[in-house]
Each structure stands twice: as structure tokens, then as C-alpha cells.
Amino acid sequence: MIKKIGVLTSGGDAPGMNAAVRAVVRTALSKGMEVYGIRRGYEGLITGDIFQMDERSVSDIIHRGGTILYTARCPEFRTEAGVEKAKAKCEELGIEGLVVIGGDGSFRGAADLSAKGVLCVGIPGTIDNDIACTDYTIGFDTAMNTAMELVDKLRDTSQSHDRCSVVEVMGRGAGHIAVNTGIACGATDIITKEVPYDLDAIAATMLAKKAKGKQNFVVIVAEGIGHTQEIATVLQEKTNIETRATILGHVQRGGNPTLRDRVEATRMGYYAVELLEAGKGNRVVGIKNSEIVDYDIQEALSMKKPYDEKLHHIAEQIAF
Numbered sequence: 167m168i169k170k171i172g173v174l175t176s177g178g179d180a181p182g183m184n185a186a187v188r189a190v191v192r193t194a195l196s197k198g199m200e201v202y203g204i205r206r207g208y209e210g211l212i213t214g215d216i217f218q219m220d221e222r223s224v225s226d227i228i229h230r231g232g233t234i235l236y237t238a239r240c241p242e243f244r245t246e247a248g249v250e251k252a253k254a255k256c257e258e259l260g261i262e263g264l265v266v267i268g269g270d271g272s273f274r275g276a277a278d279l280s281a282k283g284v285l286c287v288g289i290p291g292t293i294d295n296d297i298a299c300t301d302y303t304i305g306f307d308t309a310m311n312t313a314m315e316l317v318d319k320l321r322d323t324s325q326s327h328d329r330c331s332v333v334e335v336m337g338r339g340a341g342h343i344a345v346n347t348g349i350a351c352g353a354t355d356i357i358t359k360e361v362p363y364d365l366d367a368i369a370a371t372m373l374a375k376k377a378k379g380k381q382n383f384v385v386i387v388a389e390g391i392g393h394t395q396e397i398a399t400v401l402q403e404k405t406n407i408e409t410r411a412t413i414l415g416h417v418q419r420g421g422n423p424t425l426r427d428r429v430e431a432t433r434m435g436y437y438a439v440e441l442l443e444a445g446k447g448n449r450v451v452g453i454k455n456s457e458i459v460d461y462d463i464q465e466a467l468s469m470k471k472p473y474d475e476k477l478h479h480i481a482e483q484i485a486f
């Protein structure tokens with residue numbers, strides 16, 4: 167029976183990580199385990215920035231964005247020596263199991279540490295929803311709602327000026343935030359890496375829509391495309407419609423988590439501790455068809471996440 171576990175957050179933060187930390191801590195305590203919080207991801211594990219957590223350590227955090235454990239990217243942990251240091255620290259403190267809340271990179275690290283004998287369970291936490299083994303990652307819903315509210319505000323001003331608003335939303339490697347925000351905001355066009363696009367064609371459809379009375383336009387661009395200002399400039403040149411580019415940026419990573427993020431984070435945090443209790447490591451927790459599931463980390467990392475092309479095409483088809 168595992169008696170001591172640790173919990174850390176790693177990679178980019180995401181709203182709902184605190185709810186996951188809370189669930190891990192309270193579940194472990196309810197099972198009679200000791201729980202240690204590790205600050206700044208793998209960096210804290212290597213340097214020993216670790217503290218014992220009790221019931222009150224996670225009071226008043228379920229509704230807060232960010233992560234009370236802080237997060238970091240730790241290059242040293244990518245090395246054999248770094249993983250050895252982390253393992254030694256776990257042994258020194260008697261930490262037998264670890265819950266790692268983060269993305270694919272953090273799970274690769276968790277696999278390395280699992281191979282050294284520290285049982286690690288990953289919980290998917292990233293606003294991008296780009297982790298293949300799960301339908302849902304903590305932070306996605308909050309980020310999309312933030313993006314939606316901000317695009318709504320941009321729409322007010324672009325409507326008043328008969329302008330086109332080109333808005334970049336986050337998602338370095340995936341267009342999931344873009345396509346959903348685009349649908350929710352009634353975007354004229356959505357530009358993501360997953361679906362080929364052509365600025366000449368977009369400009370031509372904008373002009374055709376303008377000829378039929380449309381006066382303002384919203385184009386959503388996924389961050390991974392990489393040149394939002396240039397897209398705005400080109401569209402303005404090609405259409406003669408006054409255009410502004412807005413990059414929403416890190417504001418999408420903040421804010422109080424939505425109900426969905428709090429609930430899914432709690433379900434996954436609870437389940438992660440159950441896995442450790444059962445002596446299982448090298449696993450990633452996920453949600454598939456609303457059910458909680460878990461996978462071997464290597465298997466999880468080899469999966470490919472589908473992009474919802476259907477949603478993308480529906481958005482474009484009904485954007486008159």
C-alpha cells in the first residue's frame with residue numbers, strides 16, 4: 167500500500183489545475199496517505215522545493231485560475247542526470263507515487279521517472295486540448311469561453327466601424343480552440359493548420375458576402391498559423407475592407423475555471439490517486455465518451471488526436 171505521494175503541475179498552466187490538485191490532496195488524505203506538494207514542476211522535484219500538504223493547504227482554490235504549486239519548464243529533467251536527481255529526492259522523502267498534471271512533455275518526463283521506479287500518473291492539463299488519449303484536457307473549456315467573450319467584444323467594435331476583425335487564439339500545435347471559438351462567435355472564416363486555406367478565396371467570399379449586405383467580419387486564426395498580422399494586412403489589401411488584427415494571447419490561460427473544468431479536474435484527480443493506491447504507475451488518465459479511462463504513457467503518447475473537420479466545415483457553410 168502506497169503511503170506517500172507527491173503532486174506537481176508542469177508545462178503551461180491551465181485553469182482547473184488547482185481543482186485537480188485539490189482533488190488529489192483530499193482523495194489521498196481520505197485514504198490515509200501523506201501528500202507532498204512539489205513547486206514548479208520537475209524543477210522543484212530536483213531542487214527539493216517540496217512541502218507536506220494537509221486538508222487546509224487546498225482550501226479556497228477550487229475556483230482559482232493558475233496553479234498554487236506554480237509551474238515551470240525544466241530542461242534538466244530531460245537529462246538522465248536530472249531524472250536520477252528527482253528519483254533520489256523521492257527516495258529521500260519516501261515518496262513512492264507522483265501525480266503529474268501537465269501536457270505531453272510532462273508525461274514523457276513521468277514515463278522516464280516511472281522507469282526508475284517512482285510510480286507516476288499523468289493528468290492532462292492544457293488549454294489546447296491537444297492530448298490524444300483523452301477527449302478533454304483541463305483548462306480547455308475556460309480558455310474557449312474566455313476567447314469567446316473577448317471575440318464578442320471585438321465584434322461590437324468591428325460592427326460599429328464596418329470592419330473585419332482577424333483574431334488569433336491560442337493553440338500552437340492544434341486548432342481545437344480556434345474551431346470551437348469560431349463556431350461560437352459566428353466567425354466568417356476559421357484558419358487552422360488542420361484544414362488548407364487560401365487567402366484569395368477567403369477575400370473573394372468576404373466580398374461576395376459584402377455584396378449581399380454583410381458589413382462586418384470576424385476571422386479566427388489559430389496561433390500555430392504564425393502570421394496573424396500579415397493575414398489581416400493581406401485581407402485588407404485584397405478586399406479594401408478595413409481590417410484589424412488582435413492577438414488574444416495569455417489572457418486565455420487565466421481566469422476562474424468553468425464548472426466543466428472544475429468537475430473534470432476533480433474526477434481525474436480522484437481517479438489518479440485510485441490508480442496509485444492500486445500500485446499502478448506509468449499511466450495517463452483521460453476522459454473518453456464521458457467515462458474516465460487510463461492508458462500506459464507510451465501508448466497514450468503514440469495516439470493521434472483527431473481534429474473536428476466537420477465542425478470546421480459547418481462553421482464555414484453557415485457563415486453567410
Ligand code: ADP
Pocket residue numbers: 176177178208238239240241242243244245268269270271272273274275276278292
Ligand atoms: P507540456 O507538459 O505542457 O507539454 P513541456 O513540453 O514544456 O510542456 O514539458 C514540461 C516539462 O516536462 C519540461 O520542461 C521537461 O521538464 C519535461 N519534459 C518535456 N519533454 C520531455 C522529455 N522528452 N523527456 C523528459 N522530460 C520531458
Ligand code: F6P
Pocket residue numbers: 178292293294336337338339389419
Ligand atoms: O500549451 C498551452 C499554450 O498556451 C499554447 O496554446 C501556447 O502556444 C503556449 O502554451 C504558450 O506558452 P508560453 O506560456 O511558454 O508562452
